[in-house]
Structure formats: structure tokens, C-alpha cells
Amino acid sequence: MEFPALKNDRYIKALLKQDTDTTPVWIMRQAGRYLPEYKETRKQAGSFLDLCMNPELACEVTLQPLRRFDLDAAILFSDILTIPDAMDLGLYFSEGEGPKFKNPIRTQADIKKLFVPDPSEKLRYVTDAVTLIRHELGGQVPLIGFSGSPWTLATYMIEGGSSKDYHHSKGLLYENPAALHQILDVIAQSVVLYLNAQIEAGAQSVMIFDTWGGVLSPEAYQEFSLRYMQQIVEQLHREYEGQTIPVTLFTKGGGQWIELIADTGCNGVGLDWTLSIDEARKRVGDKVALQGNLDPNVLYASAEIIRNHVKQLIEKFGNHNGHVFNLGHGIHQTVNPDHLKVLVDAVHEFGREIRQ
């Protein structure tokens, strides 16, 4: 496809550990409820799912934070549960309770019915949004596509929604690991097709969110989460139409396993805030770029304190290539958007300073 030329490639270059004039920054959930204009569009769309499934409105909310802040990347506005929904599990959202599935995977018969959805059919609304956003961006910044990790998606599919104790998903993991592997295998194949379809539609980088990998034991993490992320990394378009497509893996609570994550062949490793970025860099060296990792709660503090925390984090990473600034998790919905502006501008200011 033909798209406008990319003007700001800091984010892509940082993931490829190339020189940049300053540290690039984007924010997980940068399109979201902390923005009044997001809430407006959401109201217009109807439900959260209606918003995700409407390419024009998904494009609109994707672009909203870029109008306010000097961000170095856009990320597709979507939900991590689009794949299980396309598998006919019946995704719905009950107010205040989060995502639910009408048809959770509990029996061998449920597993047998699982299939790999063709992204050009039931997930067409996602790739349509990607292409539209890419055009509307006009080359301002690169567009990130994403998916949930197989393990993370499996927890929702097996539990039928969010979970506190992972009764059914971890129950299956310990009682019948072969059955869980069957499920994870179908999901992993689906994620490969889904992310490659996003790349073909215009995504210039992709990220895999392993939100619940951190609830596993080290052995279980490797066998049931990381192994499938590695399979995906190996099967993605890493070069597409002459461009390198960087891949970032993010396991929340995965700080203890970053060496293993870095060994998958991904370009970037996302860090939550429970690991110091200098310590992380010591452990993985130059093998991968690092993304993160400010505690999202710093944004509740005043401008001067936010600037100090940004400065400290950039100094901790030091004058090396390969840092993408981000929060360690999504921005909270009660944050004042002006505080995010302070953060974004401070990243660029101190990112320039450290390079001198």
C-alpha cells in the first residue's frame, strides 16, 4: 500500500538501537478515558465495543492524544480481546465488571470447536482502522499495532472474563497441560495471522501485551507464555515492503525474566516500574531496546516532581541507544492530561540533554 512518508522515526530507530536526537516517548493507553475528547467520542459510538469496531471512530480516538502531546508514536485503538471474539466466544462488557465471554472454553468439546479466525473476515474492522489511521497520520509518527499474548488471551477465554485467582486457567495448566497447549497453539497461530494482517494494513511496529504472564511461576511462564510469544516473534513479518517492523514484548510483572524475554529475538522489551531501568540494562546489555518504565502514579504529582522523575529515569538509562520512554503500565483514567504534557515535553528535553 502507498502511505505518506514517515517524518518522525525516533520510535522506530530507538527500537532498532540506532541514533536519535532525543528519547522517543509514547504512553500505554494514550487514547483513553483520561481525555475528555475520548469520552465524547465514546459516547457518540455507544459501547466500548462499538467504538473498537468502528474504524472511523477508532481512528479518531487514536489521533486525539497526538493533537495534544508531542508523542513519537500512535497506537491502534482496539481491545486485546478481538481475537477470542472472532473465535465466536461472544465478547461483551458488563458495566464496572470488565470483559466477559458468553462461551468460555471449559471442556474438550469447547477446545475442539476453536478455530483460527481469518483476519480478513471477522477482524476486518481492525485492519480497516489500521489503514485509515495510517493515512490520517500523514506520516507524522509511526503506527503501532498490537495483540494480547496467547497466555493472556487464554486466561480470559477459559475464565470467561477477568479473574482474581485464575481458578480455571491455572487449574487446567496444572491438571491438563496438554489441553492448555492445544488452546495456546490455536491462539498463537491466530495472533501471527492477526499481527501480520495489521502489518500488511499499515502497522509499522507491533507489540504483544502479556498482561497476565506475571502471575505464573518461572517454569510455567516459560512453558505456557514465553514459548508462544517466541513462536509469534519468529513468524511475524520482520521486514515488510522494505521497512523493518520492530516487535516489542511486554510482560507485566516479568522483571525477573527479562533475559529470557530478550532471548526471543524481539527488538524491544517493555518493563513495568518494579525493576530499575539501569538494572534491566545491566542484565540484557545491548541485546534489545527497553521500553518504559515510569510508575503511572507519578502523573498524580505536580509538574516539578514529574520532571524530576523523568530526568532521573533518563539519566539512569544513560546515553545509550535503545530507550523508548513510556509508563510501566497504562495511564490511569483519573490523571490530569496537562500532567502528561509535562511528562512528554520533559522526556524530549532531558533526552536531548543526555545526548550532549
Place this chain on the structure above:
Amino acid sequence: MEFPALKNDRYIKALLKQDTDTTPVWIMRQAGRYLPEYKETRKQAGSFLDLCMNPELACEVTLQPLRRFDLDAAILFSDILTIPDAMDLGLYFSEGEGPKFKNPIRTQADIKKLFVPDPSEKLRYVTDAVTLIRHELGGQVPLIGFSGSPWTLATYMIEGGSSKDYHHSKGLLYENPAALHQILDVIAQSVVLYLNAQIEAGAQSVMIFDTWGGVLSPEAYQEFSLRYMQQIVEQLHREYEGQTIPVTLFTKGGGQWIELIADTGCNGVGLDWTLSIDEARKRVGDKVALQGNLDPNVLYASAEIIRNHVKQLIEKFGNHNGHVFNLGHGIHQTVNPDHLKVLVDAVHEFGREIRQ
């Protein structure tokens, strides 16, 4: 006070890294909702708080798991929020929503009103329960007393209950750290008096639960959580009436910081299941005993699988002194009690085997 002589001292000896005939085992939340007899007593008591505040019934539920399982320790049945309740914050439980406080700590005026409660007054129901349990145990196994950590208690006191994003508590941490230190200092003083009162009343070991330490950045963990736990460790009765009182610290999600925790001078470090116990032992050496760390979800699997996981964990720790077997977190309320029996018996069987 005069109490019956201790017959089974495996748990105490393991925390002191002395020889034992097998690996001792107890289970976090061993007195709890997975037991039908607990539910009966709870119904009899009325609310959860009524149960905590009734020494006879608290004693009854403390002893219930010991009638079913060959456990090597009893733990006082109580709540971690007894201290803030004694500070007049007005603890209550709303069904399905967890603990709440009528008077959360939000302003400087709230902080000024904080005081260190005298455990012989408003917390008398706790020390009465300790003494009663100690008598009723008849020396069968030692009794563990406990408290929440200052940081963990502070999150509830500042948020007014449980929290997803720690808006107010971490907001204060970043915006006004001095105010948070004031709060933590009062709590830490209170915990010292509270745990020492439990020891004086008959507790033979104490444990500090830092349930929310793992949501902090490494720097914040050291400054706002670990520092206060260390102060407490330094001020506890470590010897009382000729007996050594071992102290265990447990930070959920604290696997990245176990060297620092071990340096506080505590006897035991509790581990959740996200760190391999052999790796943990490599990192802290013989400095402390380790408690843990099976994933509680293993108990959803069948007997043979439970036994295999127990065996593996004991072999990983190896034939060293200083292992107290436990889950990495509290037992889930939907677990079949018969499965816990399999676990407890397997610990003793394989604990004997590895010593041969």
C-alpha cells in the same frame, strides 16, 4: 505466662536454620472459607469482624485446620486491618467489596489526628485470642502472630479500602513523601507495640505481611516499605521468656528484592511463586530461612500432580536447613480441603526423603 510445653518445634527450628526430621509446613489462610466448618463458625459469629473480635470463635477457627491436617504451625485468626481500626478509622466490610474505612487519611488534619493505639485497650480482643489459642493448642504446634506492614496498612488507610491504582496513596508518595513518612512512622510504632503484645500474650513467632509492597518501584519499596519493616524487626522481642521468637517478612511480588529483605535481620523471608526457590536460595544463601512457595493453584489439580509439585519444590530447595513449606499466597476459597491434606502429607514424606 505459663503455657504447655511445645511438642512439635519443626517450624521454629526451620526458621532458625536448625536440623529437623522433615520439612515443616503451614498454609497462609489455613483457617478460612475453603473449610465448611469455618463457614459454620463464621455464620454463628455474624460478620467477619465479629468473628475476628470474638476470642473464643477466633480460637475455634484457628484450631480447625489443625484437626484436619498435620500442620506444623497455627496462625492467629485475625484481620490485617485491626491496627487502623483501633486508630478510629472505622473499619467495615461491604459484601463483595472488601474492607473499607469510614475515615480515610487524606488531609494534614487527618494525619495529625493519628495516634499509636495501646494494644492492651482497643486490641485486647487480639491478645486475648492469642493467649486462649496458645492454651488450647496444648503445645501441639507453635502459634504465629502477625501484622500487616506499615506500607500495606497505609494504602488501605489512605485509599479508604482496597485499590486498583493506588491513586491517593501513591499520589501522596510522589507529591508529599514527608506526609507519607509521618503516617508510616505512626503505623510502624503501632505495629511494634502490637506484635510485642502478641508475643507477650503467647505468640511464638511473628510474621509481617507486606501484601502491597510489590506495587512499588524499587526505590519506593526501600524508602516506604522495607525501611519500616526493618525498624519493626529491630524493635521486636527477639527473645522472650527464654525462647527465640523468629520473625518472617513476606512481600508479595518482592522476588526482585529478596537480598534487601534478607538484610533486615529477619529470620525468614516469605516468597510468592514467581521466583524459583533454588534461585532464591542461591541469592540469599544461608542468611535467612525461606518460606514458600507453591502456586496456590496447584491445589486445583489431582493428588498425583500435587505430590509431584511438592516433591519438585522440596528437591529444588535441596537438603539444607531453613525451609518452611507454604503456598506462595493464601489458599483459595474454592479449593477442596482433601487436596490440602495430600499436600501436607506429601511435604512431610518428601521432606524426610531428602534428608536421607
